[in-house]
Amino acid sequence: MAARRGICRGGSRTAPAQLTMIIDEKVRKTLAELGVTDAAGLDALFAEVRAAMEQERSELISRGATSEAERDERCKDLRDRWLARKNGLLSMLDEHWLKASSKELKPTVGRSFNTLRQAAVTLEVDCLRREVQVTEVQYVKLAAELVPPPDLTLPGNRRPLGSLHPVTQVQREIEEIFLNLGFRIETGPEIESVYYNFDALNIPESHPSRDDWDTLYIDAKTVLRTHTSPVQIRAMEKYGAPLYIIIPGKCYRHDNPDASHTPMFHQIEGLAIDKDITFADLKGTLDFFAKKLFGEKIRTRFQPSFFPFTEPSGEVAISCIFCGGEGCRVCKESGWIEVMGCGMVHPLVLRNGGIDPEKYTGWAFGLGIDRYAMLKYDINDIQLFFQSDVRFLKQF
Numbered sequence: 001m002a003a004r005r006g007i008c009r010g011g012s013r014t015a016p017a018q019l020t021m022i023i024d025e026k027v028r029k030t031l032a033e034l035g036v037t038d039a040a041g042l043d044a045l046f047a048e049v050r051a052a053m054e055q056e057r058s059e060l061i062s063r064g065a066t067s068e069a070e071r072d073e074r075c076k077d078l079r080d081r082w083l084a085r086k087n088g089l090l091s092m093l094d095e096h097w098l099k100a101s102s103k104e105l106k107p108t109v110g111r112s113f114n115t116l117r118q119a120a121v122t123l124e125v126d127c128l129r130r131e132v133q134v135t136e137v138q139y140v141k142l143a144a145e146l147v148p149p150p151d152l153t154l155p156g157n158r159r160p161l162g163s164l165h166p167v168t169q170v171q172r173e174i175e176e177i178f179l180n181l182g183f184r185i186e187t188g189p190e191i192e193s194v195y196y197n198f199d200a201l202n203i204p205e206s207h208p209s210r211d212d213w214d215t216l217y218i219d220a221k222t223v224l225r226t227h228t229s230p231v232q233i234r235a236m237e238k239y240g241a242p243l244y245i246i247i248p249g250k251c252y253r254h255d256n257p258d259a260s261h262t263p264m265f266h267q268i269e270g271l272a273i274d275k276d277i278t279f280a281d282l283k284g285t286l287d288f289f290a291k292k293l294f295g296e297k298i299r300t301r302f303q304p305s306f307f308p309f310t311e312p313s314g315e316v317a318i319s320c321i322f323c324g325g326e327g328c329r330v331c332k333e334s335g336w337i338e339v340m341g342c343g344m345v346h347p348l349v350l351r352n353g354g355i356d357p358e359k360y361t362g363w364a365f366g367l368g369i370d371r372y373a374m375l376k377y378d379i380n381d382i383q384l385f386f387q388s389d390v391r392f393l394k395q396f
């Protein structure tokens with residue numbers, strides 16, 4: 001029984017299996033029960049048995065095995081099924097067909113049986129072993145069927161190209177305008193001394209305006225710079241006058257983040273120092289700048305203001321870029337948007353930078369790059385710039 005299960009396991013749904021089942025039944029019956037009474041009937045019957053035997057043998061060979069143990073087991077199963085002394089198909093055939101045959105048929109049955117038995121030698125395990133290949137071909141073949149090979153004609157996986165951050169884009173636009181006017185870019189440390197961040201800019205410790213900057217102190221003498229202005233002093237010390245620079249960079253304040261505040265933000269600051277520099281130069285330059293950045297139709301408005309490091313100081317507003325000055329939600333119906341602070345450099349600041357205020361005068365301005373980017377792209381929450389959300393950033 002074990003032998004039969006071994007063979008039927010793999011092929012009970014195929015036609016040859018049905019054929020072998022028929023053979024299995026036939027060898028259990030006598031020739032008389034099978035209705036075989038003459039030589040022609042015998043030949044057909046033995047041909048059928050031989051065909052079944054060869055079919056099973058070639059099936060095993062073409063199927064192969066994935067290990068030597070599996071091969072040996074399969075060879076033994078097939079050998080036992082046909083050649084086992086007890087209950088082998090040939091033994092049953094011997095018993096039911098040959099021994100039980102009539103005297104007339106016995107010689108013919110005997111010859112056919114001997115021929116069949118000689119043919120069955122190829123079912124011996126040693127003999128089969130040489131034919132059945134042990135390879136992993138079966139698995140390779142299966143794997144090839146399950147996982148189709150890559151289609152080399154398909155387009156590859158495209159890596160999306162990044163783009164410059166909107167704040168960087170606006171910063172570069174602003175830089176470009178001033179570079180074309182003959183300014184150069186200057187940078188300085190973000191961890192700054194209290195001296196450069198406050199004292200040298202005419203903001204002494206006792207001065208109430210120092211409270212205007214919600215400063216992040218590292219220690220009593222060191223801060224995260226609250227504005228890019230300390231670089232003004234550093235540049236004056238380094239280059240002297242005349243001096244035409246813009247100073248872009250990160251600044252830090254102890255602000256709670258909301259739609260218009262982040263603890264880190266970007267400023268750009270301009271400084272022009274030369275002989276005979278007047279407020280008219282400042283107005284002309286900033287008006288030119290605003291028109292370059294926002295369009296020729298933009299008008300500028302200067303209003304008095306106060307900063308410790310400039311005197312006089314002013315706030316610059318541009319005509320609303322959204323409503324053209326008619327009044328809208330963004331400009332709060334005023335028609336104007338405040339965009340920067342400016343003023344003539346305070347003589348004390350020039351002196352702190354090592355420049356003689358009797359010989360030289362200068363102007364300075366400062367603006368928030370993030371706010372410009374918000375205006376330019378109509379973004380209503382500054383925090384979006386720094387949340388690294390690609391869905392937001394990929395729009396620019």
Ligand SMILES: [Zn+2]
Pocket residue numbers: 320321322323324325326327328329330331332333335336
């Ligand atoms: Zn408006």
